[in-house]
Amino acid sequence: MLRRISASCRSNTWRRAACRIARLFLMRRSGMRARVLPWVLVLAAEACASLGPLAQIIQPPRFEQADRTSEIRLARPSASRPLGGASVRVWTRVTNPNPIGFTLSSVRATLIVEGEHAADGEFPLGLPLAPGQQSTIPIDLAIDFSDLPALAGIVRRAAAGRSLAYRLDGTVGVDAGRLGRPTFGPMTLVTGELQVAGF
Template sequence: MRRMGLVGVVATTLLLTGCAQLGLSAIVQPPRFTTASGRNAEIRLLGPSASRPLGGAAIRIWAHVENPNTFGLNLTRLAGDLFLSDTRAADVSFPLGLPLTAQQDTIIPIEIALSFSELEGLADVVRRVLSSNQVDYRLDGTLSIDAGAFGEPSFGPQTWLQGRAQVFR
């Protein structure tokens, strides 16, 4: 019985050492993000207030997230930039804490708030949004995960989501 336990420990050590030599990217695949079908991204325009003297927007993007790995993991952080009509609109930094079992998928809302007074270069975007009631968005950044025994790799920077959002006033 003790010998079987020792064999298991040695085999696990060899496996993890081999994995480290191959690099985590050969073992741990990044989760896949796509826009959730049937769930439209939304932008709600917000009027001026004490915290938003020029108004702002609340953005909700619905993401379909898939774990392609044969083991569970936790999405721990998504950090990067939100672009509206190819113009950088906001920094994003989400502590996600989302567990995904092996080959599981789920739909999550990603919510971003921005104040127009803090943003330069969005005047053209706001004019286009007001005239068409929709805007293209793109979420670029780096995704960090906790893969248990396989470590805590990060993926990116890359584009995780992109699409068109409906604007509501």
Template sequence: MKVAIRSAVASLAVIVLSGCAGLGGLEQVLQAPTFAVEGAQQAQLRLLGPSADRPTGGASIRLYARVRNPNPIGLTLTRVVGNLALGGTRAAQVNFPLGVPMQANGESVIPLDVVLSFSDLPGLANVAQSALTGQPVRYSLNGTVGVDAGLLGQPSFGPTQLLEGNLRVTR
């Protein structure tokens, strides 16, 4: 009996996967997870003093993303790769290996952390000045999202704008 059920499931998987291949790829079958700024937790910018790794100081940035899986199957959010801009200036390339399980039609809040050195980014002097004077710092995160959909594969979605908002300076 168990062998018959396994055979039926395997046959169904082959039919579904061959049907997906005929539709032009997984991106046509699965929808991309959606990202939004988490309203209950403010994005943070913390200025870092000079250190051996950052002789001119730097910044630690924490963004909070509310990620929604719009699909009727569970996925694992495997990565976010892209660029972070601060005050309209490209500040960092990001590569977040995540491994966050997402339930079917579910949501999760994910913190994303980035550390910058000001010596690597002379174009961010205006961002540091804004932060020091207590002014909000505008940010945007653009990138590509990768998921693991089990038997359906590991598609990527994007590039697209994932998050945009203001950073709050914390000390």
């Protein structure tokens, strides 16, 4: 880390001073280091000419099943959906594992149900997350059975009231201010079972 910070600094006097401060705190062994180091790195990032090495410290938000039931609700056939469809709500708990805050800006999600591609969706969120903070969010997707004939088996299982295995894949974007706006994925966000709700 010391070498990375040194490589990114330039000749400007203020920049050299800020980077020396960052190196000083990196070499300290006191308990204060753990509390102050993230903010020193941010200040050094603003002072140094290249943010590349520091931007790499941002980890993607962590997704897992929330303590709420994810559901699939069948929709009856209609003029716009002659074969019917379904609405899906997946409850997720998202955590910021970083020592600095960021905003969860977007999620592009792909829903896989019983091994079949079922739906895609893009969600602009704008959800601020402090360091270590968790938040529970719903992800809503719509399935049109006329577009996906392979999902006929899913309709039969859902109509029988059986739960359905799902996987939610996605690409996640965050806004970390001066550290940039990295995008993570595609990756698996969460897996679980969908419980069938009534019409």
